[in-house]
Amino acid sequence: MSEPVTGGPALAQERRLVTEIPGPRSRELAARKDAAVSRGVGTGLPVYVTAAGGGVVVDVDGNSLIDLGSGIAVTTVGNANPRVAEAVAAQVAAFTHTCFMVTPYDGYVRVAEALNRITPGSHEKRTALFNSGAEAVENAVKIARAATGRQAVVAFDHAYHGRTNLTMAMTAKNMPYKHGFGPFAAEVYRAPMSYPFRDAGVDGPAAARRAIDVIDKQVGAANLAAVVIEPIQGEGGFVVPAPGFLPALAEWCRAQGVVFVADEVQTGFARTGDLFACDHEGVVPDLIATAKGIAGGLPLAAVTGRAEIMDAPHVGGLGGTYGGNPLACAAALAVIEEIETEGYVDRARQLGKTLLDRLTALQAQDPRIGDVRGRGAMVAVELVHPGTTDPDPELTQRVVRAASAQGLVVLTCGTWGNVLRLLPPLAMPDHLLTEALDVLVGVFGEV
Missing domain, CATH: 3.40.640.10 (Type I PLP-dependent aspartate aminotransferase-like (Major domain))
Structure with a gap:
């Protein structure tokens, strides 16, 4: 399995930014959320979704974001798998x-x-x-x-x-x-x-x-x-x-x-x-x-x-x-x-090789990346202060904010909040994962 079925056929598998992230309609809905939903229910990236499938989520402002979170490892076969x-x-x-x-x-x-x-x-x-x-x-x-x-x-x-x-x-x-x-x-x-x-x-x-x-x-x-x-x-x-x-x-x-x-x-x-x-x-x-x-x-x-x-x-x-x-x-x-x-088991291995190859190469160039680890489409990047194993949660948040602004949904984790976790849907096509990694590499160069 090299290019999976991506779900709803009308949903373009592309990153597309038509407003800032979050856009005006998402910000309006976020204000309504604050007035209606318990404060204890947080949101990581307040873009409000109207469609999703394959490797993208589309928000109310028309932005199409690359999904590296899969709803925390839930939408493995895609958000709109036809079967x-x-x-x-x-x-x-x-x-x-x-x-x-x-x-x-x-x-x-x-x-x-x-x-x-x-x-x-x-x-x-x-x-x-x-x-x-x-x-x-x-x-x-x-x-x-x-x-x-x-x-x-x-x-x-x-x-x-x-x-x-x-x-x-x-x-x-x-x-x-x-x-x-x-x-x-x-x-x-x-x-x-x-x-x-x-x-x-x-x-x-x-x-x-x-x-x-x-x-x-x-x-x-x-x-x-x-x-x-x-x-x-x-x-x-x-x-x-x-x-x-x-x-x-x-x-x-x-x-x-x-x-x-x-x-x-x-x-x-x-x-x-x-x-x-x-x-x-x-x-x-x-x-x-x-x-x-x-x-x-x-x-x-x-x-x-x-x-x-x-x-x-x-x-x-x-x-x-x-x-x-x-x-x-x-x-x-x-x-x-x-x-x-x-063939989703093989697909996870393919995605994992792409993730680990690119991120390990990035680690060799960036001393803030202390560790790259994972198996299959469950890969982490642990960020530290250069030359140490001391966690750097502030850098982690800066990377996430910059990636979000460029149309990537990226999650964090770790006891110290210093780990990027990458969980692409196994239904994500190859070109979309490559683009996501290009963007992420660029973010590390900017932050």
């Missing part, structure tokens, strides 16, 4: 909701069957569907506690797992996710992550031994229900652990009867150049939490895992009014079919 749109339209015409816990339907079952088939491992599996990544992670913890009879949960430095009370406790970063919202759920502990850029030569197995030592001393395996980890951290900075770190953790968990939970909310569904990021090192989690790219922009999430663990909760212990909504299930089945039949 997804047709599946959702057909389901809307049939029914929009009954609640699976009241009168069930086959879409939910088909999504569960598909996830049982495609997630890592050949063991017997079960799946439960929810609405968001945070819900999936929280339910994975509930399931692990029911299966083990233990309470403690371990997450990692730089982790992000959601905004519910339990997942805020598991999330490492205070602002903006946790500040002022406590007290948080108890029995959540934190272990050190493998962060090669900041680990000064600590390899994956050594980093795993360091984490396990902390867990043994501070928690104790006999008290531990689950270890929950993002195979590549998302909000924490697209931190790719050193080779051997994840396999060593998973092996220790198996030996101790601890449930190993992979949070693949951001890394799943071809994003990293494998169907799931765990596949890269052949890691088979006991439970895997998925969301974001699963349903082409409709709210859906899942926990999939070993049948004996997934079946541990009592009947009625899992669920929710909208979990596995029929529209979202129709979208998910279309997304999975699109990924499998249109």
Whole structure:
């Protein structure tokens, strides 16, 4: 797959600026937003969208921006993928909701069957569907506690797992996710992550031994229900652990009867150049939490895992009014079919090579770029003060503002706010990604 289907055929795949960014109509809508929407709901780039697809978003002022954010890794197959749109339209015409816990339907079952088939491992599996990544992670913890009879949960430095009370406790970063919202759920502990850029030569197995030592001393395996980890951290900075770190953790968990939970909310569904990021090192989690790219922009999430663990909760212990909504299930089945039949895993690798080649070349010329990392279409640029590893969040914000002004949607992340994260839709055509990187290189020359 070299040039993907880009979605709505009428939407030109081009960067086009007809006003300043944001334009006058977007600024008008931003003022209305301030008067109507809670201040706690922020926006990164206040351009108000009227159409999107392939690799662009078009705003109310007629500007067409190159999308390097994918709605935070959601619109993997594009915002207006025809297969997804047709599946959702057909389901809307049939029914929009009954609640699976009241009168069930086959879409939910088909999504569960598909996830049982495609997630890592050949063991017997079960799946439960929810609405968001945070819900999936929280339910994975509930399931692990029911299966083990233990309470403690371990997450990692730089982790992000959601905004519910339990997942805020598991999330490492205070602002903006946790500040002022406590007290948080108890029995959540934190272990050190493998962060090669900041680990000064600590390899994956050594980093795993360091984490396990902390867990043994501070928690104790006999008290531990689950270890929950993002195979590549998302909000924490697209931190790719050193080779051997994840396999060593998973092996220790198996030996101790601890449930190993992979949070693949951001890394799943071809994003990293494998169907799931765990596949890269052949890691088979006991439970895997998925969301974001699963349903082409409709709210859906899942926990999939070993049948004996997934079946541990009592009947009625899992669920929710909208979990596995029929529209979202129709979208998910279309997304999975699109990924499998249109070569999106290979496409992610192609995009990743283009991203890493250009950005590594830029790093060689610019000492403010401390690290370029990632896999597939999940790539980060960590910005530092030259000659150090000291984070430079101010420079990061200047780069984002300059890129936005030139028609690029670019996201930031990282514990210190000093990381650019690039998440192009896998439906983005080659020429658009090349142009985006040209613009970004130019921005670094100007800032």
